[in-house]
Amino acid sequence: MSESDSVPDFRQGMIKRRLSDVRHVLLVLSGKGGVGKSVVSATLAAQLAASGFKVGLLDADIYGPSSALLFGTGTLPEEGKGGLTPPVSRGVKIMSVDLFASGRPLPLTGYGARQVLVELLALTHWGELDCLVADMPPATGDIMQVLTSLGGAQPSGLVVSMPDRLSTAVAHRVLELLRSEKVPTIGVLENMHRPGPGQVRGIRGPARLAREFGVPFLGALPFDSGVTNAVEQADVGALLKTEFAEKLRRATLPYMKTLRTD
C-alpha cells in the first residue's frame, strides 16, 4: 500500500534537537512595552554568565529587537555546518533578528514574525546551555505561543511589571495565559519602582498580582539613572554595577539556586 502525504514543518524537529542541550528556558514577559524586560533580560543573562553558567540570550522581540544593541554587538552569527553560531558578549551567546537586519525596519505580520522566530530557533547552534533567557515582546501574541510550546524544553516565565495600575492590569493577562498554557512562573518582578505617595500605603500592584496567582513576588527594582547611562553607552559592565543589577541579582538568587541544583 502506498501513502502519499505532506510532512510537518521539519524545523520543529530541528528546534527540538537543538533545545535538548538547553537545561532551562526562561521567558521574560510583560503585558505592555516599556517596562524594562530587555534590560532585565540582558542584565540577568550577563549575571548568570558571570556566575559561571552557560547562557544564551534569545531576542524574541522580533518587532523591536534590542538585545544586540544593549550588548553593543552587531556581529553576524557565524555560518557553519552545524547552523548559525551566535556571537558572544560577556560570556552570553546572543541571537537576534537585528544581527541580520542591522537596524533596518521590520515590517512583519504576526505570521512573518513567527516564521522569523522559528527560523532562528531552528538554525541557532547554541550548544550546551544551562539557561536560555528569552527577551519576549510585550503581550501575548504569536511569539508567546511559539515559545510556550517548545518541543525539547519546558520553559518558565518571569513576569516584569511596573508598579502602576495599567502595567499591572495587563501583566494579569500574561499570568493568566502562563497558567492556562501550563508554563511555571518563577515570579513577578516589579521594575522602575520609585517610592512616593500612593506607593507607600498598602501592598503594591505587582506584589498583589503575584499573591493572586500564588507565585513568588521577587522584589522591586529601583528606577536607576545608572541603568540609563549604561544602556546609552552599551556598557554591560557598568550595567552590572548598578543598584538595579544588585537588586535583580538578589531577586533571582532562588532561580540561580535552581539552576545549580537541577
Next chain:
Amino acid sequence: MHELSLVQGIVDSVQETAREKRGRVTSFKIEVGELSQFDIRLIRKLLADITTGTQLEGAKVLVEREKCRVRCLGCGSQWDFRQLAGALSNEEKEMVHFLPELISSCSKCPSCSKSYFEIEAGRSVRVAEVTLDV
C-alpha cells in the same frame, strides 16, 4: 553552509514520518524556495550525501525550485523575487538568504511602495511530499 543543517533536518523529519507511520519511504519531494537563494545543486548533493547508508537510500528524491511569489498587503499586487533581486545589495541578499521574511526590510512594493508583504510561495526549503509503502 547552514544548508547542511537544514538538509539534515529534512532527512531527520522524513525518517521520523516513516517511523511514525511504520512505513518505508519510496519517494520524497523537496521544494527550494527562490527567496532563500539556495543553490539547488548543493541541496541535491547534500541530500545524496546524507541519505547514503540510511533507510532513505534508494528512495526517489525530487528537488525542485519553487518560484517566489510575494503579495503586497497594501495594494494586493503580486510580484516575484526576480523583480526585486536586482535592487538588493549583497548584504541584503545575504540577510534574506538566512531569514526570507526580511525581504520586507529591504524592499518596497513595486506598485505602491508600501512595505508590508506576504510571502505566498517560495520562501525557503521545505518538504512538499513524502510517499510511503505502509
